[in-house]
Amino acid sequence: MSIGPDADTGMRDKVRVMTDTLIHHLKDAPPPPLGPSDTEACVSGQIADAIIASGLTDRPIGDLIQTVMDRLTQAGVPLARMMVGFRILHPLFDGMTIAWTAENGVEVEYYQALTEDNPDFTLSPFYWMIKGQVPELQLRIDRDALVDKFPLLQRLRDQGFTGYYARVVTFGEGPMQVGTTDGLALSWSTKSPAGFSERDVCIMQQILAPLSLALRVMIKDQIAKNTLNAFHGPLVGERILSGTVKRGDGERLAAALWYSDLRNSTGLADQLSVEGFLELLNVYFDCAAGAVIEEGGQVLDIVGDAILAFFPADAAGEEAAATSALRAALKAQERLVEAKAAECKCAVEINFGVGVHFGDVVFGNAGTRERLKFGVIGRAVNEVARTQDMSKLLGQPIVATDQVVSRARPDAGLRLNDMGLHDLRGIPAAKRLWALRHNADIAPANAG
Incomplete structure (x- = not known):
């Protein structure tokens, strides 16, 4: 039918009314119902949005999984269990898993020797x-013979699980390899009598990409934090990650300073094999630096066999910082006594002195434009090192200055002997020094 200039006016009006009625109906009509694939895409899209929103925050990785x-x-x-595992760079652990169960929620675990x-x-x-x-594994735990190959799946079968779906995700172009940090592995499990349906697997597959991307960012962030904390300590690591990275960035603060030094290290290095000397050093570090960390201090530097640590007074207060530093000195020597009592071969050869002081330091970055070091600088750092030198001259395992002793809690139960005024090398004014002793079992830190 043609509606031209010469067509009947009444017919044109009827067509116009019909068209307007159809357009009005389409505008006001509800959208057509979603089909199965549309519903899954909608659900997956909503979950992906939640993943992205959670990944953009600085919340723990466990919160994302939850x-x-x-x-x-x-x-x-119908999920009853979820597991994601990946490798991390850490001096103590090879890998990390985050597990979710309907009963216990999210649980994080670290693993050695993967x-x-x-x-x-x-x-x-x-x-x-x-x-x-x-890359992908889907099993009926309650019936597939492959389950017998894996003790984990056998345990899940005994616990009533029926379905298992796992994926390996690679970060990069090539396939994931054993021993690398370039990927992760995830698994979902169910106790539903029917196992996982096609819809269930489809939804899990569709959220895999945004979930893996969010996890990758969080894993890289975790690796960076672990590495910085292991090599620089958590306080320095936090400042570096927060942007204190330019030469000259820093702050002035009051702190209890702590310095220890291994006796006769040159002689021990000459006597022992490389492996034997490194083992001895690690026992010494466990005793000394381990005690600092246990008391809440920060190990700032390990130079050869010397350890520089400090206890900032900004948050805890001067009294708490001074008391913790002195207690860490006692615990370091106690740890050595315990290692010797346990007949640790390395411990027999170990003696070290500790100096403790209190003062103002500059805590920040210094160095060349290409190579910076974040640490503490100032006269107080020299004074604590010289105080440790006096532990050797005075034949005492722990020597503390009057500045730190006077700030310690009076009820801390510290046994202190006044050693009088002493000149410290390179320090203009003499300082009153105190010997801190726990019991007679601690050997003198003399020149061995």
Whole structure:
């Protein structure tokens, strides 16, 4: 039918009315119902938005996992367990897992020795998938024969789990390899009698990319924090990550300073093998630096066999900082006594002195434009080192200045002997020194 200039006016009016009525109906009509694939995409999109929002915050990684699991279960995915595992750079641990269960929520665990000599690792589904380049694994735990290959899945079967879905995600172009930090592995498990449906797996697959991206960012952040904390201490690490990275950035603060030095280190290095001397150093560091960390102090520097630490007074107060530093000195010597009592071969050869002082320092960055060092600078640093030197001359394991002793809590139960005034090398004014002793079992830190 043609409606031209010569067409009947009444017919044109009827067509116009019909068209207007149809447009009005389409504008006001509700959208058509979503099909199964549209529903899954909508649910997955909402969960992906929640993942991105959580990933943009500075909240712990466990909070992200809890958010994801809450959203998945609310969407009807019958999850009873989730696990994500990845490697980290840490001097004590090889890997980290975050597990979620319907009963206990999120739990974080660290693992040592994720090597091919560890059967707990090599008999895991994740190892099998990475080693065999199997990116995806879906099983019926209650019926598939492959379950018998993995002790973990056998335990899950005994606990009533029915379905298992796992993925290995690689960070980069190539496949993930055993022993690298370039990826992660995730698994979901259910106790539903029907296992996982196609809809369940589809939703989990669709959120995998945003979840892996958020986890990758958080894992890299965790690795950076672990590395900085291990090599610089948490206080320095936090400041570096927060942006205190330019030459000259810093602050002035009051602190209790702590300095220890191993006796006869040159002779021991000559007598022992490289491995033996390093083992001895580690025992010494466990005694000395370990005591500082236990008392809440910050190990700032390890130069050869000397340890520089401090206890900032800004938050805790001068009394708490001074008391903690003196207690750390006592604990360091007590740890050595315990190591010797336990017949540790290395400990027999170890003696060290500790100096404790209190003063103002500059805490910040100094160095060249290409190589900076974050630490403490000032006269007080020299004074604590010279105080430690006096422990050797006075034949005392711990020597403290009047500045730190006078600030310690009166009821701290410290045994102090007044050693009188002494000139410290390079320090203009004589200082009153105190010997701090715990019991007669602590050997004198003399020139051995």
